[in-house]
Amino acid sequence: MYRIGELASLCEVKPDTLRFYEKHGLLAPSSRSESGYRVYSDADLSRLKFILRAKAVGFSLNEITELLSIELNKAEWACADVKGMVDDKLEQVSAKIAELLVFQDSLKRLSDACCGGPESAEHCSILEALETNRQVQAEHHAGFTPVADNKNLKASLAISAANKGKSSCC
Amino acid sequence: MYRIGELASLCEVKPDTLRFYEKHGLLAPSSRSESGYRVYSDADLSRLKFILRAKAVGFSLNEITELLSIELNKAEWACADVKGMVDDKLEQVSAKIAELLVFQDSLKRLSDACCGGPESAEHCSILEALETNRQVQAEHHAGFTPVADNKNLKASLAISAANKGKSSCC
DNA sequence: CTTGACCTTGGATTAAACTCCAAGGTTTAT
DNA sequence: ATAAACCTTGGAGTTTAATCCAAGGTCAAG
Numbered sequence: 001m002y003r004i005g006e007l008a009s010l011c012e013v014k015p016d017t018l019r020f021y022e023k024h025g026l027l028a029p030s031s032r033s034e035s036g037y038r039v040y041s042d043a044d045l046s047r048l049k050f051i052l053r054a055k056a057v058g059f060s061l062n063e064i065t066e067l068l069s070i071e072l073n074k075a076e077w078a079c080a081d082v083k084g085m086v087d088d089k090l091e092q093v094s095a096k097i098a099e100l101l102v103f104q105d106s107l108k109r110l111s112d113a114c115c116g117g118p119e120s121a122e123h124c125s126i127l128e129a130l131e132t133n134r135q136v137q138a139e140h141h142a143g144f145t146p147v148a149d150n151k152n153l154k155a156s157l158a159i160s161a162a163n164k165g166k167s168s169c170c
Numbered sequence: 171m172y173r174i175g176e177l178a179s180l181c182e183v184k185p186d187t188l189r190f191y192e193k194h195g196l197l198a199p200s201s202r203s204e205s206g207y208r209v210y211s212d213a214d215l216s217r218l219k220f221i222l223r224a225k226a227v228g229f230s231l232n233e234i235t236e237l238l239s240i241e242l243n244k245a246e247w248a249c250a251d252v253k254g255m256v257d258d259k260l261e262q263v264s265a266k267i268a269e270l271l272v273f274q275d276s277l278k279r280l281s282d283a284c285c286g287g288p289e290s291a292e293h294c295s296i297l298e299a300l301e302t303n304r305q306v307q308a309e310h311h312a313g314f315t316p317v318a319d320n321k322n323l324k325a326s327l328a329i330s331a332a333n334k335g336k337s338s339c340c
Numbered sequence: 341c342t343t344g345a346c347c348t349t350g351g352a353t354t355a356a357a358c359t360c361c362a363a364g365g366t367t368t369a370t
Numbered sequence: 371a372t373a374a375a376c377c378t379t380g381g382a383g384t385t386t387a388a389t390c391c392a393a394g395g396t397c398a399a400g
Contacts, residue, residue: 005346014388014389017389019349035347035396035397053269055228056266057228057270058228060387061386070280083281087281090277090281096270097267100266100270101267103223103227107260175376175377184358190358194357205366205378206365206366207366231356232356
């Protein structure tokens with residue numbers, strides 16, 4: 001049994017977020033204390049973890065509500081309806097996995113190309129890695145638009161560099 | 171070469187979205203016509219596809235900007251920095267894939283449980299499928315909170331049912 | 341028995357990502 | 371040659387998902 005602050009810090013969200021989820025029907029505490037405090041159970045924790053996992057892979061809160069609604073409430077939904085919906089979600093999930101695998105491959109390729117040697121430096125962009133990935137093209141794009149806005153990239157690289165000392169390439 | 175409307179309908183977004191992406195430095199047309207119309211190239215199309223793919227798997231536009239910024243601009247970034255960043259993104263992507271695989275497994279399990287026979291109807295919820303998935307538990311959760319808000323679920327099921335006639339279970 | 345860290349509600353504010361609108365210029369098909 | 375269907379800019383409005391604030395109640399420690 002957890003109070004709102006405990007559950008929040010367990011899952012690294014804010015109490016306000018949990019109240020927000022409650023207001024929108026995603027997660028209600030299974031009980032309240034005498035004084036009116038929200039009390040969450042382990043089942044609630046599982047549910048929250050599910051919500052956060054779904055959110056992390058690009059489902060909207062509405063879609064997550066749908067996912068959580070998949071229950072055979074015979075009064076309202078026929079099994080066929082539910083199966084149709086599950087199949088839809090399965091397709092979405094499979095599509096996401098496929099796209100992520102392409103990303104993963106591209107990033108690995110990029111990592112290799114970038115750090116294999118100093119001479120390949122000008123081929124170091126994710127888009128080139130992506131394209132080399134899909135169709136091996138003889139013709140090489142000449143002009144490459146540089147990205148203007150580097151303000152928070154700078155910050156994230158600082159963090160990235162601080163977090164791990166494994167920058168050993170080139 | 172595409173005008174904004176063509177590119178938009180090709181990728182199933184709105185022209186306004188493309189102008190929005192331009193304003194925020196994600197995608198600028200490689201040229202303009204005499205009259206000032208935006209003209210997009212195939213490289214721009216690739217870039218847009220990349221953006222949409224990244225968005226679909228849960229990256230924010232800021233993160234996508236970072237991904238697109240991964241170029242070895244030696245004047246600004248050391249290779250080690252870039253590698254650190256790529257590694258970070260790789261970890262994120264791997265984590266997302268792992269989570270999606272859990273989803274996929276759960277959904278498959280749910281689909282099977284739901285439509286194997288009418289007697290297992292009350293076990294038809296994604297959360298139960300998820301938990302059965304992780305640890306086989308002897309104890310069974312008694313109370314299961316039903317979800318209140320079914321308004322757009324109804325709509326999506328209608329679409330789902332209309333789209334495919336393969337609802338043949340139970 | 342009060343101080344500090346919690347919790348409650350309701351409502352306002354924010355940030356991200358579009359989405360729409362108005363007023364006008366351009367292209368294309370009849 | 372003119373209407374329909376595009377395009378331009380600037381700015382306002384919307385939706386989603388929080389996040390913050392104010393005014394007050396609860397609880398454990400010293």
